[in-house]
Structures are given as C-alpha cells and as structure tokens.
Amino acid sequence: MAISVDDPAVTEDLKKKAGYRFTFLSDPKAEVIRAYDLLHKAGGEGGRDVARPAEFLVDRNRVVRWKNLTADYRVRARPEELLEATKVLR
Amino acid sequence: MPYDRPVRRINRPLWAGLVLSVIAFISYFALFARFPVTRDVPWLTYGLFLIAAALLVAGVRRAQRRVVAVIVAAIGFAIFGGFAYVVLLFSKQIPASTGAPRVGAPAPDFTLKDSTGRAFSLASAAAAAPKGVLLVFYRGHW
16 A cells, blocks of 8 residues: 555545545555654655655555665666565465 | 858757657666566666767757757756656655564554445454455555
8 A cells, every 4th residue: 555645635646546445545645654763854845744665565454574665766666576576464 | 052051950869869868767667667677777758868968969960050059968867867767766755664564463453434434453354365465555636
C-alpha cells in the first residue's frame, strides 16, 4: 500500500488515472509519516511537508523484514529488487 | 544588380542547440524519469545536453551577431546547469530518517483512510495478507 499526505480524493484520482490496484492511504497531517521518521519538511510543492520516499516490507506479525531509504528522491526501489526482497517472507 | 546587401542567414546550429537543450530538460521529467534505466543516472539526457552544447558552441563560432549568439548559448548552458543541479544536488537533499523502523523491529501500527474514505489499519491488513504487506511512502502530488 502507498502512503502520502495527499487527500483521498487526489489519491483516488491518481489511482484511476494510473490504473493502480493496490491500496492508497492518506496521511494529510503526516502523523504516520512522522511516526516513521520520514517527514521531509517543506519538501513539497509550495513548501508543503511531504514524506520522503521509502519502502518497507512488513510480515504478517508487523515486523519489518526489508526496507529501502533512498538517498535521492529520484531513485526508488526497482520492481525486481522488491520481488527479490519478498523472498524473505513465507 | 551591383547593389550587394549582406545576407543574414539563420544560424541553424545555434537555435538547434537551444531547442535541444529545452527538449533534453523537459523530456527527462516528462518521460525518462518514468523508467529506472533512464532515470537513476540520466545518461541519455546528459547525451542530449552534450549534443546541444556542441551545437551551441558551433553556433557561436559561426555567428555574425556574436552578442546575440553568446546570449542564446548562455541560456542553453543555463538549462543544462539547472538540470545538473536538480539531479546532482537538489534531489539528494532529503532527511536521513535515522529514526525509521529498523529491519527486525515492529513497524508502528496506524489507522488511516484509504482513497475511498474507509479506515485501514496496518495490523489487520498485515494479519489478513497471505505473506505480508509492502508500505510505500511517496511524496505525493506535487
């Protein structure tokens, strides 16, 4: 699932346009983003607080099994990296 | 017709260089940034900028109106510089997130609304999943 500070309406629009089938969650006050220490203060358009890109693979017991914190927001985890990482889950 | 006016020809390399600089800049964000191969290290875009730079230099050398040519070339190089700044410096200015959940530690539980407004909790989603869940934090519509 994907998490951002965007409102549900914006997210639903993105989901429809891009054809994404997974869950999108809205964290407009960045509470969860803060709890995960991922807040990028004034990093968004017009100085808005946003999440820095990050990916976590969480198992059924809610334990983090893999994570990716990019050092460059243009560079994200590649699909093949994620698929490789899911092998730790069983 | 002895009256011989100097013919002012369009400086094709110069203007092609400027147009290519603009295309190189826009095409990265509009197209090449979508694909990891052309996004992560933008060799293709650098290549376009190098061709543009060569055209701009050639344009300045053959220019009849040097001042105009130098200004046009400077704009082209400034676009290249702006791109290099975004790619090499700006996009790396993100928080280190040293307090992010560690591998082997529990991911903090939360409940948020999904895009249809329904409440969604991590703990129940993880427990209901066949293997687990992938959390992707992203910058959002900006």
